[in-house]
Amino acid sequence: MKFPEIILRTFATPIVFVLIAIGFHFFLRGHNAPGGGFIAGLIVAVSALLMRIAQERRLLALSPRKLVPVGLLIAFLTGVAPMLLDRPFLTSAHGYVELPLAGELEWSSAALFDLGVFLVVIGTTLTIINLLAESRDEPAPLDTEAVEQG
Amino acid sequence: MLVTPSLLLWAVFTPFVGAAVAPLLGRTFKAAAGYLLVLSFAPALALFSGVEGARVGDPVSATLPWVPAINLSIALHADGFSLLFALLVAGIGVLILLYAASYLGPRERHGRFYSYLLLFGGSMLGLVLADNLIALFAFWELTSISSFLLIGFWDSRRASVDGALKAFLITSLGGLALLVATILAGVAGGSFLLSELDVVGLRSSPLFVPTMTLFVVAAFTKSAQLPFHLWLPTAMEAPTPVSAYLHSATMVKAGVVLIAKLGIVFAETGFAPLILYVGLATMVWGAYLALRQNDLKALLAYSTVSQLGILMALYGAGDSFAATAHLVNHAVFKAALFMVVGIIDHETKSRDIRTLSGLRRKLPLTFLLALPAALSMAGLPVLGGFISKELFYEQMLHEGVVPIAITVAGSIMTFAYSLRFLKVFFGTFRCDNPNVHEAPLRFWLPAAPLSLATILFGVLPLGLAGNPLTSPTVATWFTNLAAPSFGYEPKALYVWHGASLALALSVFTWFAGTGLHLSRDLFHRAQLALTPGWNANTVYYGFIEGLGHFASRFTRLTQGAPFATHLRLIFLVVVLSGASVLWRYVPNVLTPVPLAFWVVILAVLTAVVGVLRARSRLSAIIFSGLAGIGSTVLFVLLSAPDLALTQLLIETVTVILFLSVFRFLPPMRRYSRAQGEAVADILLSVGVTATVFTTLVAVQTPIAERIQGFFLEFSKSRGGGYNVVNVILVDFRGYDTMGEIVVLGVVAVSVYALLKTASSGAKPTPQPPESAAAPTEAAPREASMEKPGEVEA
Numbered sequence: 001m002k003f004p005e006i007i008l009r010t011f012a013t014p015i016v017f018v019l020i021a022i023g024f025h026f027f028l029r030g031h032n033a034p035g036g037g038f039i040a041g042l043i044v045a046v047s048a049l050l051m052r053i054a055q056e057r058r059l060l061a062l063s064p065r066k067l068v069p070v071g072l073l074i075a076f077l078t079g080v081a082p083m084l085l086d087r088p089f090l091t092s093a094h095g096y097v098e099l100p101l102a103g104e105l106e107w108s109s110a111a112l113f114d115l116g117v118f119l120v121v122i123g124t125t126l127t128i129i130n131l132l133a134e135s136r137d138e139p140a141p142l143d144t145e146a147v148e149q150g
Numbered sequence: 151m152l153v154t155p156s157l158l159l160w161a162v163f164t165p166f167v168g169a170a171v172a173p174l175l176g177r178t179f180k181a182a183a184g185y186l187l188v189l190s191f192a193p194a195l196a197l198f199s200g201v202e203g204a205r206v207g208d209p210v211s212a213t214l215p216w217v218p219a220i221n222l223s224i225a226l227h228a229d230g231f232s233l234l235f236a237l238l239v240a241g242i243g244v245l246i247l248l249y250a251a252s253y254l255g256p257r258e259r260h261g262r263f264y265s266y267l268l269l270f271g272g273s274m275l276g277l278v279l280a281d282n283l284i285a286l287f288a289f290w291e292l293t294s295i296s297s298f299l300l301i302g303f304w305d306s307r308r309a310s311v312d313g314a315l316k317a318f319l320i321t322s323l324g325g326l327a328l329l330v331a332t333i334l335a336g337v338a339g340g341s342f343l344l345s346e347l348d349v350v351g352l353r354s355s356p357l358f359v360p361t362m363t364l365f366v367v368a369a370f371t372k373s374a375q376l377p378f379h380l381w382l383p384t385a386m387e388a389p390t391p392v393s394a395y396l397h398s399a400t401m402v403k404a405g406v407v408l409i410a411k412l413g414i415v416f417a418e419t420g421f422a423p424l425i426l427y428v429g430l431a432t433m434v435w436g437a438y439l440a441l442r443q444n445d446l447k448a449l450l451a452y453s454t455v456s457q458l459g460i461l462m463a464l465y466g467a468g469d470s471f472a473a474t475a476h477l478v479n480h481a482v483f484k485a486a487l488f489m490v491v492g493i494i495d496h497e498t499k500s501r502d503i504r505t506l507s508g509l510r511r512k513l514p515l516t517f518l519l520a521l522p523a524a525l526s527m528a529g530l531p532v533l534g535g536f537i538s539k540e541l542f543y544e545q546m547l548h549e550g551v552v553p554i555a556i557t558v559a560g561s562i563m564t565f566a567y568s569l570r571f572l573k574v575f576f577g578t579f580r581c582d583n584p585n586v587h588e589a590p591l592r593f594w595l596p597a598a599p600l601s602l603a604t605i606l607f608g609v610l611p612l613g614l615a616g617n618p619l620t621s622p623t624v625a626t627w628f629t630n631l632a633a634p635s636f637g638y639e640p641k642a643l644y645v646w647h648g649a650s651l652a653l654a655l656s657v658f659t660w661f662a663g664t665g666l667h668l669s670r671d672l673f674h675r676a677q678l679a680l681t682p683g684w685n686a687n688t689v690y691y692g693f694i695e696g697l698g699h700f701a702s703r704f705t706r707l708t709q710g711a712p713f714a715t716h717l718r719l720i721f722l723v724v725v726l727s728g729a730s731v732l733w734r735y736v737p738n739v740l741t742p743v744p745l746a747f748w749v750v751i752l753a754v755l756t757a758v759v760g761v762l763r764a765r766s767r768l769s770a771i772i773f774s775g776l777a778g779i780g781s782t783v784l785f786v787l788l789s790a791p792d793l794a795l796t797q798l799l800i801e802t803v804t805v806i807l808f809l810s811v812f813r814f815l816p817p818m819r820r821y822s823r824a825q826g827e828a829v830a831d832i833l834l835s836v837g838v839t840a841t842v843f844t845t846l847v848a849v850q851t852p853i854a855e856r857i858q859g860f861f862l863e864f865s866k867s868r869g870g871g872y873n874v875v876n877v878i879l880v881d882f883r884g885y886d887t888m889g890e891i892v893v894l895g896v897v898a899v900s901v902y903a904l905l906k907t908a909s910s911g912a913k914p915t916p917q918p919p920e921s922a923a924a925p926t927e928a929a930p931r932e933a934s935m936e937k938p939g940e941v942e943a
Contacts, residue, residue, distance in 0.1 A: 030873060030875055031877065033873055034795055036873070036874065038796060039792065039795050065899075071891065071895075082820065089885075090580055090888070094871075110871070111880075117879075117891050121891075123895075126896045126897040127902055128898060129807060131901065132810040145632065
């Protein structure tokens with residue numbers, strides 16, 4: 001997939017950076033404004049795809065399918081953690097911490113769970129699309145007979 | 151120190167922790183990780199401090215809430231029998247780990263091996279200590295899964311994969327039976343706790359027979375009783391430490407444990423003789439088949455089938471005293487014998503009885519380990535196996551003429567195959583590999599305590615004082631530990647228990663067994679002549695093959711239709727099911743739709759028509775994208791920014807997806823329809839539209855109180871966020887999201903597997919080099935296991 005379009009190739013990098021920044025912004029603000037792990041995951045996945053299409057480069061050094069188990073593990077452990085404190089699975093906690101210089105910061109255990117969602121979404125989307133884009137040999141031919149009949 | 155509830159929980163869960171860290175340790179320490187992982191069984195061994203409490207009938211219980219909402223917990227109960235068994239699992243587990251550290255070659259996947267092994271040990275500990283039937287079921291299934299992983303550990307070999315699959319299919323059949331039996335017992339017995347089960351109520355309930363039948367099926371599959379015995383011999387494809395563990399203290403004993411724990415439920419019903427006779431049949435059949443094996447490991451595998459038959463028969467007959475004594479004896483000598491076979495295999499590269507002899511000269515220490523263990527299996531005095539075999543004879547003499555006749559016949563063959571096992575050590579030295587050395591100390595040392603125990607159980611007097619022949623032996627001590635669990639009076643075990651009919655029969659057994667061993671050639675020819683054309687294995691493989699044929703025919707039958715036909719069928723079902731509900735209740739709530747919506751709806755409709763009329767696939771994709779953007783706008787108008795954002799991104803990803811598969815699609819063509827088809831399709835479309843519309847309208851009328859209020863009210867105070875949608879996703883309905891991301895992960899894995907196999911489907915799968923994966927395994931097995939059906943017959 002070589003794209004001769006010089007504009008796309010030149011601007012892909014800054015666009016991707018902005019997209020990723022937006023993605024993280026959406027992820028972080030998700031609890032209080034539109035956004036969240038799912039949406040942010042899709043934004044980052046799309047920006048990785050843009051990078052791929054425009055410059056034939058990978059945004060992530062590691063293979064995206066490894067993000068799936070990591071994400072699932074993070075989400076699961078977030079669920080298990082409260083059990084150690086005798087609370088039911090997936091009980092959430094949130095509160096505020098006073099940070100020097102930065103001031104008051106809100107934290108929430110649900111954000112950690114959301115991080116799991118975020119990673120699984122990126123992993124799944126990129127795994128599937130990368131695989132489809134990479135498979136060089138033709139997959140088994142579709143049942144043309146059935147198509148004609150239909 | 152006394153056993154506390156928390157120690158009980160740690161005993162079960164520490165091996166799972168060990169299983170989690172094993173891959174890391176395996177990477178650093180290779181095979182030696184086994185020495186460190188021994189610590190995983192430390193809490194279970196510490197349960198030893200609870201034996202005095204258990205002896206006087208004061209067991210410890212522990213409860214860990216599992217799903218408090220439905221009052222489900224992991225209840226553990228360390229009564230004498232459970233405690234004894236847990237100590238056996240942990241003790242043999244430790245020795246197996248030490249042994250495996252020497253057995254595994256440098257190129258094995260150590261971390262994975264230890265991880266599976268500890269998972270297996272932990273599951274078995276959970277199983278024997280579980281009081282809650284549902285927890286017992288969960289641990290039961292965990293042993294099935296972990297044994298599947300262990301048997302198929304050398305996954306580049308067909309025989310291993312076949313053995314793993316067979317074990318898994320048969321034991322999960324039993325698992326399903328156990329699940330249903332558990333539910334029935336819980337309903338009829340009023341409690342899921344074994345200790346609180348209403349035995350009288352359960353026995354008088356009409357559900358008693360189905361419940362107990364299913365329990366028995368579960369126990370028989372797991373403990374390899376006829377006719378489910380066939381998985382156990384092929385399970386010997388596992389690495390030998392696994393076999394030693396699986397055949398002695400874990401897995402196959404699970405069924406026996408289940409029957410033992412349910413003894414009070416089925417006593418004096420028709421199930422007692424059923425279990426007794428199936429046990430006896432398994433005992434004699436297993437011994438008969440063990441006699442025809444030429445592979446040392448296969449001989450032991452069938453011997454296990456036979457010995458499990460003895461245990462089943464004894465627990466079935468209600469003689470828990472003799473059964474418990476034999477259970478411990480068998481675990482000890484069988485683990486020792488498997489370890490011996492592993493050493494022979496490792497040093498000589500062969501396990502074939504026909505090509506090995508005189509190993510005593512080259513492997514003198516191994517011989518010393520094998521001798522007492524094999525003779526204990528044979529039931530010779532003064533070893534532990536003799537004592538429990540005598541108890542077995544005495545009980546069967548009570549049961550009648552037929553049971554004792556079967557017992558003696560089986561024991562004669564047991565004696566003969568034990569001698570055959572020992573034969574490889576005697577005679578002139580013969581081995582295909584001339585360069586045989588005694589195994590290193592660290593390799594045979596783990597087997598030494600077990601081998602020593604077979605002697606001590608027979609001759610070591612209780613309290614270490616007194617005449618070894620006339621005082622009760624140490625075996626008395628642990629056998630009576632189970633007395634409060636089964637309610638029998640503590641009795642003493644003696645090597646010399648006076649002249650009796652049982653002893654006379656034993657003497658007869660030794661002579662007849664020796665005679666059988668000496669005339670083995672004749673017997674072997676008779677066995678060959680009597681071999682039927684079918685057996686449990688041919689039935690199993692026939693069934694598996696038939697299932698495959700059925701599945702592909704069924705698939706061709708139902709999935710062969712053109713795509714359009716499938717769509718028509720799906721839509722027809724939508725219309726019919728929708729209509730069948732809606733004709734009884736016609737919804738009448740219609741909210742007026744603002745003008746802005748109509749504009750968007752019109753645009754979406756136009757896009758849909760565009761999809762239908764598009765002449766190229768690219769324009770169809772663009773039109774469907776437009777329809778998607780239209781719905782995004784609708785979400786914005788309905789003030790659902792989260793949904794709108796998601797929809798927009800999904801549209802983007804979908805277009806990219808379309809583009810990546812674009813080149814694989816055949817050229818687009820117009821579908822021609824017959825006149826009648828066109829009319830039917832139009833009617834169907836109208837029907838689907840009407841159904842969807844009325845359904846959407848119908849859900850406007852709430853059938854229960856709406857819960858938006860709750861979410862809006864508590865989003866900030868309990869969830870800590872103002873974005874209610876997100877708080878619902880990650881907090882209030884976090885469980886749903888958890889499930890959804892698991893589904894996402896499964897999809898990613900499935901697509902990966904599908905595409906990877908589709909693109910490499912034409913090429914033959916490369917076989918990893920056998921020798922690299924398993925340096926210890928010799929050729930004869932490959933030859934003998936090529937046609938798994940032949941092993942038995």
